[in-house]
Amino acid sequence: MAGFQGKSILVLGGSRGIGAAIVRRFAAEGAGVTFTYAGSEEAAERLAAETETRAVRTDSADRDAVIARVRDSGALNVLVVNAGVAIFGDPLEQDPNAVDRLIRINVHAPYHASVEAARRMPEGGRIIVIGSVNGDCVPFPGLSAYSMSKSALQGMARGLARDFAPRGITVNVVQPGPIDTDMNPVDGPLKDIVYPHMAIQRHGRAEDVAGMVAWLAGPEASFVTGAMHTIDGGFGA
Template sequence: MHSENENSQARKVLVIGGSRGIGEAIVRRFAEQGDRVTFTYASSEEKAQTIAQQTQSQAIKLDVSDRDALIEAVAEAGALDVLVFNAGLLSAGDPLETAADEIEKLFIVNIHAPYFAAVEAAKEMNKGGRIIIIGSVNADRIPMKGLTAYGTSKAALQGVAKGLARDFGDREITVNVIQPGPTDTDMNPAEGPMNETMHSFMAIKRHAHASEVAGMVYWVAGPEASMVTGAALTIDGGFGA
């Protein structure tokens, strides 16, 4: 696999949650550019290994809700150039009826896990490294009922990025959140039952392609974005406008 990126040598990249949807597109984008990619998956080992073979990357099974296992996996990756945290849970429903355990796990996966992964990665990360967390436009706009916990978890990531950007700035490590709007994935297909409702909030009335989100991630990880840190960058077709 050859590199089209002439501005830097192959980088060491870890993608947490890289076996489907946006995560898979991110793995493929970095691998296509010649970077050395390791990614994690929660299930579907056969699919993960197929992606790994196709992209010449490494797949590791990981439950990100297990804090010790997550920290160990990041530590074993060694000195990274790029960490992308893409794993996440979606829970929607009446907060008066949703089980407390469900919401607690949502917060563990969507808030605690990216925080601990980012901190662990920074311990050995190379100077000028990149930490990128995949959030959601629902951090800024919740246009319908039932998304309080999910929106809260994604809004918290903005605080993580702003704080860690300052904590790691002396080493020129940037920390940013990418906030997609409706994106065509298995979890939110473009032809799904909610597409017309979601598109009604948007200026560009279609789902994003996962490759478009991956393109933004790749840019944030590159040299042209070296002064972008502590930011929440939205790619949502105007959903939050």
């Protein structure tokens, strides 16, 4: 596989889970990949060594740091914004600072990173943001802040798709359902809550999501923009 030979790709949030699978996929296909992380230095360095990619610490909660990281990455062919956090629970009990931090990471960072990337992206550039099926539906309580942030990405992608189409750049959202990662482990507490809502009652794999991201970044997806691409085992069906 060498489908991305010579391509420059930045993955925001690539040290673990879905992001790490995306890094592995693009690296295996010959791309020059840089990825960010916030706390997991050891995991990031291990992945960078394994995949011959570059790991850099950049906290997505810090808008100016995100913009600087994208700017310093030069002319990107593909930007993937994967970094995201979730908080669950009763909104009446939630720390407002935690909610605002979630919005900075899940909404502000994708927006500012996308705009900054578009300044230098060549024709054919791809911006891919990892949303969630919870951007479409919220079938049980406790997800308001998270769902709000993922729905915001939908409006962002629709708008930026139109803004950037004249520059030959597409903007898309990939919306996973339950995927086995540290955020949502297969043996974790969410299983009993989410499986009854799914057509295919199991967790998906991070590699499945990476496959969809790779397709959106590739030549077959040149006519696809401003769209949500759900991969959720029928959670939202």
